[in-house]
Amino acid sequence: MTSKPVSLKVLAAHLGLTVGTVSRALNNYADISPVTRERVKRAADELGYRANQNARRLSIGNPETVGYLMPRFGNSIAQPFSAQLLQGLGEALSRRSWDLLVVQSDSSKDELAHIERMVRSGRVGGLVISRPAKNDARIRLLQELKCPFVVHGRTASCADYAWYDVDGEDAFVTAVNHLIELGHSRIAFVGAPLQHQFAQDRLNGYTRALEENGLTADPELIQIAEFSDDGGEIATNMLLELSNPPTAVVCLSDTMALGALAAIRAHGLQPGVDVSVIGYDGLKFGVHSNPPLTTMAQPQAHAGRRLGDMLLSIIDGDEPSQHQELRRAHLVRRKTDGPLHLTTAQTNVSNREETT
Amino acid sequence: MTSKPVSLKVLAAHLGLTVGTVSRALNNYADISPVTRERVKRAADELGYRANQNARRLSIGNPETVGYLMPRFGNSIAQPFSAQLLQGLGEALSRRSWDLLVVQSDSSKDELAHIERMVRSGRVGGLVISRPAKNDARIRLLQELKCPFVVHGRTASCADYAWYDVDGEDAFVTAVNHLIELGHSRIAFVGAPLQHQFAQDRLNGYTRALEENGLTADPELIQIAEFSDDGGEIATNMLLELSNPPTAVVCLSDTMALGALAAIRAHGLQPGVDVSVIGYDGLKFGVHSNPPLTTMAQPQAHAGRRLGDMLLSIIDGDEPSQHQELRRAHLVRRKTDGPLHLTTAQTNVSNREETT
DNA sequence: ACGCTAACCGAAAGCGGTTTCGGAAAGCAA
DNA sequence: TTGCTTTCCGAAACCGCTTTCGGTTAGCGT
Numbered sequence: 001m002t003s004k005p006v007s008l009k010v011l012a013a014h015l016g017l018t019v020g021t022v023s024r025a026l027n028n029y030a031d032i033s034p035v036t037r038e039r040v041k042r043a044a045d046e047l048g049y050r051a052n053q054n055a056r057r058l059s060i061g062n063p064e065t066v067g068y069l070m071p072r073f074g075n076s077i078a079q080p081f082s083a084q085l086l087q088g089l090g091e092a093l094s095r096r097s098w099d100l101l102v103v104q105s106d107s108s109k110d111e112l113a114h115i116e117r118m119v120r121s122g123r124v125g126g127l128v129i130s131r132p133a134k135n136d137a138r139i140r141l142l143q144e145l146k147c148p149f150v151v152h153g154r155t156a157s158c159a160d161y162a163w164y165d166v167d168g169e170d171a172f173v174t175a176v177n178h179l180i181e182l183g184h185s186r187i188a189f190v191g192a193p194l195q196h197q198f199a200q201d202r203l204n205g206y207t208r209a210l211e212e213n214g215l216t217a218d219p220e221l222i223q224i225a226e227f228s229d230d231g232g233e234i235a236t237n238m239l240l241e242l243s244n245p246p247t248a249v250v251c252l253s254d255t256m257a258l259g260a261l262a263a264i265r266a267h268g269l270q271p272g273v274d275v276s277v278i279g280y281d282g283l284k285f286g287v288h289s290n291p292p293l294t295t296m297a298q299p300q301a302h303a304g305r306r307l308g309d310m311l312l313s314i315i316d317g318d319e320p321s322q323h324q325e326l327r328r329a330h331l332v333r334r335k336t337d338g339p340l341h342l343t344t345a346q347t348n349v350s351n352r353e354e355t356t
Numbered sequence: 357m358t359s360k361p362v363s364l365k366v367l368a369a370h371l372g373l374t375v376g377t378v379s380r381a382l383n384n385y386a387d388i389s390p391v392t393r394e395r396v397k398r399a400a401d402e403l404g405y406r407a408n409q410n411a412r413r414l415s416i417g418n419p420e421t422v423g424y425l426m427p428r429f430g431n432s433i434a435q436p437f438s439a440q441l442l443q444g445l446g447e448a449l450s451r452r453s454w455d456l457l458v459v460q461s462d463s464s465k466d467e468l469a470h471i472e473r474m475v476r477s478g479r480v481g482g483l484v485i486s487r488p489a490k491n492d493a494r495i496r497l498l499q500e501l502k503c504p505f506v507v508h509g510r511t512a513s514c515a516d517y518a519w520y521d522v523d524g525e526d527a528f529v530t531a532v533n534h535l536i537e538l539g540h541s542r543i544a545f546v547g548a549p550l551q552h553q554f555a556q557d558r559l560n561g562y563t564r565a566l567e568e569n570g571l572t573a574d575p576e577l578i579q580i581a582e583f584s585d586d587g588g589e590i591a592t593n594m595l596l597e598l599s600n601p602p603t604a605v606v607c608l609s610d611t612m613a614l615g616a617l618a619a620i621r622a623h624g625l626q627p628g629v630d631v632s633v634i635g636y637d638g639l640k641f642g643v644h645s646n647p648p649l650t651t652m653a654q655p656q657a658h659a660g661r662r663l664g665d666m667l668l669s670i671i672d673g674d675e676p677s678q679h680q681e682l683r684r685a686h687l688v689r690r691k692t693d694g695p696l697h698l699t700t701a702q703t704n705v706s707n708r709e710e711t712t
Numbered sequence: 713a714c715g716c717t718a719a720c721c722g723a724a725a726g727c728g729g730t731t732t733c734g735g736a737a738a739g740c741a742a
Numbered sequence: 743t744t745g746c747t748t749t750c751c752g753a754a755a756c757c758g759c760t761t762t763c764g765g766t767t768a769g770c771g772t
Contacts, residue, residue, distance in 0.1 A: 005476050007758060018722050023760060033720060050476035054419065055758035058410040058727050070442065082439045086426065090460045099479065100458050104446045120361050120406035122728090123455065229644065258644040288585065288614040290646030363728060374752050379730060389750060411728035414757050478758090 006047045015043055026051070066093060066311055067124040069111065069138070070104040071131050085152070088304020089128065092312065098125075112141055119147040126311045128152060133195050148314040150307050150323065155197045162314055162323035164307050168198050168280070171296040171329035172205025172250060173212075175278045178331055179248045180213050183340035184276065187215075188246035190235045190256055192227035199227075202252055202280065221246050225256075232259025240267050240275075247275055247340055254279035254286050254295050261289060261336065272336040282332060292334035299327050362403045371399055382407070422449060422667055423480040425467065425494070426460040427487050441508070444660020445484065448668065454481075468497055475503040482667045484508060489551050504670040506663050506679065511553045518670055518679035520663050522654040524554050524636070527685035528561025528606060529568075531634045531652050534687055535604045536569050539696035540632065543571075544602035546591040546612055548583035555583075558608055558636065577602050581612075588615025596623050596631075603631055603696055610635035610642050610651055617645060617692065628692040638688060648690035655683050 012022045017040070025032045025040035032040075043049075057063055068089060070082065090100050101124055105111035115138060118124050129138050130152035139161060142149045154163040179187050189206045192199050203222070210217045223238050225231035232251055239246055240263060251257035257279030264271045271277055272291055279286065282297025310323040368378045373396070381388045381396035388396075399405075413419055424445060426438065446456050457480055461467035471494060474480050485494050486508035495517060498505045510519040535543050545562045548555050559578070566573045579594050581587035588607055595602055596619060607613035613635030620627045627633055628647055635642065638653025666679040 005478060009758075019759075020723075020761080021721055023758095024721090027760080029761090031720060036720085048472075048476060050473055050478075052414070052478045052758050054410050054414040054478060055727090056760075058408070058414055058729085059758080059760045061727065063410065070439070070446070082442075083426070086438075086458055087460055090426070090458065094460075102442055102446065102456050102458055104443055104450075116404075117406055120404060122361060122406075122408045122410060229640075258641075262644065284585075285614075285641045285644075288618065288641075288646065289644050365728075375729075376731080376753075377751055379728095380751090383730080385731090387750060392750085408728050411757090412730075414759090415728080415730045417757065 005052070006049045007052065008049075011040075011044060011047060011049050014047065015040060063122055063125045064097070065099040065101055065124050066126040066128065066308075066315075067101040067103050067118055069115070069127065069129045070102055072104065072106070072111075084300055085130075085304035085307070088302060088306070089308040090304075092305050092308025096312065098312075108137070112137055115141055116145065119145050126150075126315050128307050128311055132197050134197050134200065136197075148311060148320070150311045150314065150320075152303060152307055153198055154324075158324070160321050162310050162320040164303055164310065164325045164327075166298040166327040166329050168201035168329075169205035169208065171280060171298075172202045173209040174329075174331060175250050175280070175296050176206055176209035177213070178337065179250070179276060179278065180209070180215075182248075182276065182337065184248040185215055186218070186221065186244065186246045186248070188221040188223065188239045188249040190232055190239070190249055190251045190260055191222070191224050192231065192252050192256070193224060199252060206250060220244075227252070227256065229255050229259035229262070232256030233263045234259070236260040236263035237266075240264065240269070245275075248337075249275065249277050251277060251279045254281040254283040254293060257286075257293055257295070257336075258289055261291075261293070265290070272338045273341055276337045278331075278337055280329065282329070286334065289336075291336055294334045294337040295332055296329040297332045298329045361408070362405045363408065364405075367396075367400060367403060367405050370403065371396060419478050419481045420453070421455040421457055421480050422482040422484065422664075422671075423457040423459050423474055425471070425483060425485045426458055428460065428462070428464075428467075440656055441486075441660040441663070444658060444662070445664040446660075448661050448664025452668065454668075464493070468493055471497055472501065475501050482506075482671050484663050484667055488553050490553050490556065492553075504667060504676070506667045506670065506676075508659060508663055509554055510680075514680070516677050518666050518676040520659055520666065520681045520683075522683040522685050524557035524685075525561035525564065527636060527652040527654070528558045529565040530685075530687060531606045531636070532562055532565035533569070534693065535606070535632060535634065536565070536571075538604075538632065538693065540602075540604040541571055542574070542577065542600065542602045542604070544577040544579065544595045544605040545608075546588055546595070546605055546616055547578065547580050547608045548587060548612070549580060555608060562606060576600075583608070583612065585611050585615035585618070588612030589619045590615070592616040592619035593622075596620065596625070601631075604693075605631065605633050607633060607635045610637040610639040610649060613642075613649055613651070613692075614645055617647075617649070621646070628694045629697055632693045634687075634693055636685065638685070642690065647692055650690045650693040651688055652685040653688045654685045 008019045008022055012019045015022065021032065022040050025037045026044060068086065093100050103114055103118065105114050115127065126148040127142060128150050132139060132151050132153050132155045134155060136155055139151065150162040150164065152164055154165045176187055189203060191203055194200045194203065207217045220242055221239065223235035225235035236249060236259065239249060249260055251260050257277050260277050261271045264275050269275055279293050279295040282295050286293035286295050306325060313323060314320050364375045364378055368375045371378065377388065378396050381393045382400060424442065449456050459470055459474065461470050471483065482504040483498060484506050488495060488507050488509050488511045490511060492511055495507065506518040506520065508520055510521045532543055545559060547559055550556045563573045576598055577595065579591035581591035592605060592615065595605060605616055607616050613633055616633050617627045620631050625631055635649050635651040638651050642649035642651050662681060669679060670676050
């Protein structure tokens with residue numbers, strides 16, 4: 001279907017030169033006279049010549065491409081991050097005119113197979129993965145394949161690979177501290193299964209902050225559910241129906257926090273006055289929730305760009321361990337954090353309503 | 357850095373065969389005896405052999421890759437669709453083990469340059485673009501390059517290329533009709549600049565529905581602003597401060613609708629009772645807005661998959677015009693559409709407040 | 713005039729596969 | 743045994759580009 005592009009051969013013939021000469025001319029070799037160099041270049045873009053990249057990359061032995069493993073997402077409300085991250089990655093790569101390949105897999109098993117195929121077949125020169133599991137098989141695989149990679153997030157043993165992460169533990173420490181300063185002491189944690197490292201990190205921050213303030217972490221107040229708004233709602237329902245419900249809850253993500261708000265409202269309670277909630281992510285949508293969601297916002301803007309630059313450096317030969325970047329999230333107060341309102345929260349426990 | 361992968365040559369040497377034989381064995385040629393075929397395959401995956409794709413694709417003259425042009429997004433709140441769409445595209449492509457390249461550009465000019473480079477350099481065998489402008493230069497370029505492509509969305513003259521779109525005009529007709537059935541007659545349109553075809557389509561639906569109901573479209577009631585929540589808020593503020601404000605407003609997107617809700621609340625009015633609003637997109641977040649947003653939901657789930665399949669078919673030789681798919685959006689009623697409340701809406705006009 | 717260096721380009725060998733073609737060995741019929 | 747297919751594999755060309763290596767020509771000093 002596609003019209004045949006002009007090759008180096010026809011360009012050379014057109015010029016009465018050999019392919020080698022033309023190639024060197026286009027690549028600014030010193031052994032080509034300035035006049036023929038210009039002549040070649042003029043002819044090249046008159047004929048619309050573009051070097052075939054498959055051929056070129058085969059020849060130079062460099063795929064000039066990196067892969068991005070899309071995180072598999074359930075029914076998460078939004079992945080606004082993916083887009084931003086891809087954009088940043090693309091920026092970093094385009095400065096060298098490298099390409100960005102996105103890869104996705106259904107199961108974690110064929111994700112590994114995918115990775116192996118990608119790197120063994122020379123399709124990518126590096127990979128960026130995100131949301132590592134606690135003992136992520138992908139990381140081990142990439143290490144033994146000796147394939148450069150960076151990870152968005154990090155695991156417990158992250159000493160010898162490159163990563164960019166925002167400190168979830170720290171974030172939840174400040175979130176909980178903030179709630180304690182507001183007078184709360186029964187603070188709950190709404191989380192998701194702990195196979196993902198970030199889920200564990202944030203839980204750790206929660207418990208650490210409690211301990212540091214001399215509060216004992218009540219196991220009842222730790223609710224694990226599906227990583228979605230529905231999960232957040234279910235978990236929060238459980239919490240509110242406890243005999244001694246929390247007066248504040250920190251949520252693993254803004255998405256889960258939205259579910260928490262729904263649950264609270266459904267119980268006839270008022271988020272931010274009867275029970276406070278703090279989310280995590282800093283989704284812009286949070287401005288429009290009911291009421292606007294207080295959250296720990298992560299500096300997401302430059303993640304992709306940084307990740308891309310790091311990966312490129314490593315491919316250039318840098319030691320992966322030199323490229324580790326930890327950012328902090330910051331509290332953005334909107335309307336769901338408020339001072340303790342003991343009476344209201346403790347009385348309206350038995351309301352059970354349904355959200356639409 | 358990467359450890360050298362085993363090539364066909366070493367595999368052949370290891371087996372005491374020639375590369376040609378090994379290649380044919382792996383590709384199930386009939387002129388290879390079953391026993392050596394199996395022997396070769398066993399050895400191949402024992403040694404972890406993977407055909408170098410650059411070499412392979414160069415040889416077969418097929419990039420086996422399609423590109424996705426990421427829509428440039430300004431400060432739009434989120435691109436939740438991109439992720440889903442990429443996922444669908446990936447699915448379609450992976451069934452043939454084709455690759456997906458994402459491309460993005462800062463300006464529309466180097467987007468064209470990008471495209472030309474991509475196809476001329478044989479990096480991609482096809483392209484998918486989205487959100488076409490009214491007379492999209494990319495489409496013309498791709499046509500003259502004779503490069504297979506599909507577009508997500510469509511322009512006015514869409515007869516001779518392939519596209520997948522949901523009928524924005526129809527959607528806004530049903531939205532406006534719904535509002536009229538609820539008793540509204542002063543219905544406003546909050547939109548964005550009309551260079552994008554979808555913005556025009558939806559406006560057309562708005563005006564058409566008005567006409568079909570014997571209502572005259574009041575130019576005052578058509579507000580064009582930036583394509584974002586802030587834009588929606590600004591536009592709605594203008595509307596509410598009219599001497600004869602609307603009692604309902606349809607918004608170009610859910611994101612803009614969220615801004616509209618904010619403006620309405622800031623005027624001390626109640627969305628869904630004092631002034632109705634209907635968005636477009638069907639964002640899941642709409643459930644959590646204040647109040648939950650009524651919207652025209654588009655069937656987004658399969659877009660990527662369909663687009664991918666279409667593109668592959670066209671690359672296989674199908675006529676592009678055979679692959680045109682128009683889907684309909686459907687109304688999902690939440691809480692921002694309600695019957696006409698004349699009194700309240702007409703009196704609270706002069707409130708001016710600020711949102712945070 | 714000679715020799716020597718520098719400037720410039722052609723030739724050719726890869727890169728790692730695919731695919732066509734031809735020929736040797738094996739099978740079968742006569 | 744001869745002759746003729748099959749079966750199976752090796753040889754080699756090719757995909758389009760890069761890069762090294764020589765060799766020719768021009769320019770220079772003497």
